[in-house]
Amino acid sequence: MNAQSLRKPVRKAVFPVAGLGTRFLPATKAIPKEMLPIIDRPLIQYAVDEAREAGIEQLIFVTGRGKTAMVEHFDHAFELETTMRDRNKKLDALERTWVQPGNLITVRQQVPLGLGHAIWCARAIVGDEPFAIFLPDELMVGSPGCMKQMVEAYNEIGGNLISVLEVPREDVSSYGVIAPGDRLDGFGGALTEVRGLVEKPKVEDAPSNLIISGRYILQPEVMRTLEGQEKGAGGEIQLTDAMARMIGEQPFHAVTFAGRRFDCGSKIGFVEATLALALERPDMADDIRQIARRLLD
Incomplete structure (x- = not known):
């Protein structure tokens, strides 16, 4: 594979959204x-907005049973919109939920065989193009957004990219961690060669404190690697295992995200994200501070 083919523009993004959300029952x-x-804004909207900011054109949702509300969210709601217009109400709040016809595609992951399997389910739509991956549970807040930072780096260097964040070393055993190589000049120290990936290492064995943080730009060859359906940790088909096999065969780098990450797959992270974003909104910040002080007294 030549260098030019590793720099095709990133136009497609895969959103693996087939999970059952059992940690949030009965809400889910x-x-x-x-x-x-x-x-x-629902979590999926934050991820889609981040994708659009980065120039992504085609959204691929890998869904399961009971996920139709997510697709309908990005459709026109004619009754609602007509009623709002009749009442002279602005539709500004709805505009970001509209997707161009044909730009949202869904595929089914009929069986829950892991993240790698979910990504593999989108293989026919991805085709022979590089593609982004968004894990919506990971709410990434920054300006520019995480994927825009990654696309800017990709346009310079091509290959495969993953987003990473620095965490205290004592926390690394909860995450996938990269084995770093050289840092590249010209990217503000944010771009690092990836020489290996380690899933949830012991603190003393961790090759770094740079954790994988839910955003990827991968070349289509990863689909061929996933085709083998080899199971890894937890008896599932792991995306991390497939990426690890590609290291050394194609360029692989990590972009250290200049922003904040909230783990909205956990209840604590979800509440933290809600408070943090509310405190950044001019229409809410003062009231939220007063409420917080009152509750803490």
Whole structure:
């Protein structure tokens, strides 16, 4: 594979959203966890907005049973919109939920065989193009957004990229961690060669404190690696295992995200994200501070 083919533009993004959301039951019994709101936007909307900012054109949702609300969220709601227009109400709040016809595609992951399997389910739509991956549970907050930072780096260097964050070394055993190589000049020290990936290492064995943080740009060859359906940790098909096999065969780098990450797959992280984003909103910040002081007294 020549260098030019490793720099095709990133136009497609895969969103693996087939999970059951059991940690948020009973709230997620009838509502996808990706539709749970952080203030007034569902989690999936934050991820889609980040993708659009980065120039992504085609959104690929890998879904399961009971996920139709997520697709409908990005459709026109004619009754709602007509009623709002009749009442002279602005539609500004709805505009970011509209997707161009044909730009949102869904595929089913009929069986829960892991993240790698979910990504593999999108292989026919991805085709022979590089593609982004968004894990919506990982709410990434920054300006520019995480994927835009990654795309800017990709346009310079091509290959495969993953986003990483620095965490205290004592926390590394909860995450996938990279084995770093050289840091590249010209990227503000944010771009690091990846020489290996280690899933949830012991603190004393961790090759770094740079954790994988839910955003990827991968070349289509990863689909061929996933084709083998080899199971890894937890008896599932792991994306990390497939990426590890590609290291050394193709360029692989990590972008240290200049921003904040909230783990909205946990209840604590979800509440933290809600408070943090509310405190950044001019229409809410003062009231939220007063409420917090009152509750803490």
